[in-house]
Each structure stands twice: as structure tokens, then as C-alpha cells.
Amino acid sequence: MNYNIFCYIIYSIITIYIIIWVGKLFHRNGRVFIVKLFNDNSSLADTTNNIILVAYYLFNIGYAVIQFSFWEQVTNAGQLISSVSNKTGILILILAATHYCNIFIIYTLSKKSTFITSKTS
Amino acid sequence: MKNLIVTAYLVYLPIVMLLTYYVAHQLFKNSIVYMKDIFNGREEIAKATNTLFKIGFYLMNLGFALYILKITAEKINTQGAIEILSMKVGGFSIYLGVMLFLNMYLFFRGKRVAREKDWWPRFPIKLSSFVIILIWS
Numbered sequence A: 001m002n003y004n005i006f007c008y009i010i011y012s013i014i015t016i017y018i019i020i021w022v023g024k025l026f027h028r029n030g031r032v033f034i035v036k037l038f039n040d041n042s043s044l045a046d047t048t049n050n051i052i053l054v055a056y057y058l059f060n061i062g063y064a065v066i067q068f069s070f071w072e073q074v075t076n077a078g079q080l081i082s083s084v085s086n087k088t089g090i091l092i093l094i095l096a097a098t099h100y101c102n103i104f105i106i107y108t109l110s111k112k113s114t115f116i117t118s119k120t121s
Numbered sequence B: 001m002k003n004l005i006v007t008a009y010l011v012y013l014p015i016v017m018l019l020t021y022y023v024a025h026q027l028f029k030n031s032i033v034y035m036k037d038i039f040n041g042r043e044e045i046a047k048a049t050n051t052l053f054k055i056g057f058y059l060m061n062l063g064f065a066l067y068i069l070k071i072t073a074e075k076i077n078t079q080g081a082i083e084i085l086s087m088k089v090g091g092f093s094i095y096l097g098v099m100l101f102l103n104m105y106l107f108f109r110g111k112r113v114a115r116e117k118d119w120w121p122r123f124p125i126k127l128s129s130f131v132i133i134l135i136w137s
Helices: A003-037 A042-070 A077-120 B002-038 B043-067 B078-119 B122-136
Strands: none
Touching: A003 A042, A003 A077, A003 B043, A042 A077, A077 B002, A077 B043, B002 B043, B002 B078, B043 B078
């Protein structure tokens, strides 16, 4: 039995499940901020939100699948667990880093927009 | 020998996940109060921000926990396995504590910024209108 193929199957199930679940949560909870940024134009905000979600899926699932070609040779069960968790950990850390970047971007954008609206009104 | 490493992994994973779940649950159950304070009682946006921070917390900590799982020692006995596990779990728990304080710092900072924003723009407007009224009269 080839351990590497086992690894790929477990890894892809875990990561794709995490990516889709987290994407859904971001999509639902980030909507408020995008609506606020688009000045309550909710149809425009929803379409933008959907496009961002698709881009997120493409980038992350693409990254997860590319990892197959950089996998070490796995020979036993311990190495299986450690390599899968190592790769999953890197992917989740990247997700976390981009997530905090996004929070920061939303924060600066909202600060700017409230500044503009308070100036014009 | 191989089995001991696998056993160590299988002990490590549930401990780490339960620890992360417990800390995140406690932190974000209580942080909704700060969020409501920051966003002036706007329920929807406070809840959304709280959930976003919660997801970020989970991602960062579980990612780090999975990243440091690998045991590099070649030969291992029961005592060595327990020592390695203690090192990893203890280190991770200290890391969790640091992250907890970082998130609390973010909440307090948000609270301070919200208070300044609330107070600061009104002051010059009032002052300028006062000056205009003085000139007119």
C-alpha cells in the first residue's frame, strides 16, 4: 500500500473541507462590511462578495492541490500523520495571515470612507 | 517504536484541539460585550466582527498547533515520549496565552479608537459654530 496516495486523499479532504467552511463563514459575516463600504447598495455588494468568494476558492484550493508535487516520500504511519498535519498547518496559517490582512484592510477602508462621508455631509 | 510516536500524535491532537476550543469559547463569549461597546450597540456588525475575530483565532492557533506536531526524534521510549509531549503541549499553551493577550489588546485598542472617534470630530465643529455665532453677533 502506498502511503503517499493515502496522504493525498486525507489531506485533500481535510483542507478542502476547511477552505469551503471558512469561506462560507467569511462570506456570511463579511457581507455587513461590504454593504457598508458600498453605501447600502446591497445588490452591488452581494455580487462583489460572490466574486471575492470564487477568487478565494480558486487561490486556496489551487495552493492546496499544488502541494501534492512537493510532498516528501512517506514510509510509515507516523510520517503520514506528521506530514499531513505539517502541510495542513502551513495552509491554515496562510489563511489566518490573509484573514488578519483583510481585517486590517477593511478597517483602513472604513476609516477612510467615514472620513469622506463626514466631510461631505 | 513507531507506534509510540503515533500514540504521541494521537494524544497531542485532541489535547490541542480541546485547549484551543476552550480558550476561544471563553474569549469570544465575553468579547461580544466589547464589540457592542465599540460599534455603539449595532448588533449586526458587532456579531459579524466577533465571528471574524473568532475564525481568525481558530485558524491561527490550530494552524500553529498542526505545524509544530512533528516529532523529529528517531528512537523514543515512553519517558521520552512524555517529555516531548509535555514540551509541545506546554509551549503551545504559553503561545495560546500570548495570543489571548494580543486579541484582548486589539479589543481595548478598538474601544479606545471608537471613543476618540466619538469625541474628537464634534469638538472642532462645536468650536467653529461657536466662533461663527460670535462673529455674527
